[in-house]
Amino acid sequence: MEPPKRFPHPEQDEPGGPGEPFGPGRLPADGFDPEEEFDSPEEVDAVFRSQRRLVMARVVWLILLVLGVPIANAWWPLWWNGWAGVPVTPAWAVAAGGGLVALWLLGVQHARMADRVERAMLGRRREDDDV
Incomplete structure (x- = not known):
């Protein structure tokens, strides 16, 4: 028997998917991009x-x-x-x-x-x- 996945949706297992707050092409809800300021x-x-x-x-x-x-x-x-x-x-x-x-x-x-x-x-x- 296969153990249950951490995220029920398959897209959430990949980085930047719907379950991840950051990732390629994704900004957090407040719009701050950590790569924009240094x-x-x-x-x-x-x-x-x-x-x-x-x-x-x-x-x-x-x-x-x-x-x-x-x-x-x-x-x-x-x-x-x-x-x-x-x-x-x-x-x-x-x-x-x-x-x-x-x-x-x-x-x-x-x-x-x-x-x-x-x-x-x-x-x-x-x-x-x-x-």
């Missing part, structure tokens, strides 16, 4: 260096934000004592959500800048190479 190793290295600079700048901001709260607690009495008539001290405001909002904004800004760098530096089309 990047040289030098371009990829340049993008890596740019992304590394972006990350290091964000790490500095992250360290300042994380260490800024305890430093403010130690050196600035109004940070944890508060002002007269204000029900919430700045330390509580940062702990309750201000720090999380700042971290979220830092992450969103980094993601947008990193995407912008990648779009600007990568994704050259083959016909652009002749220019």
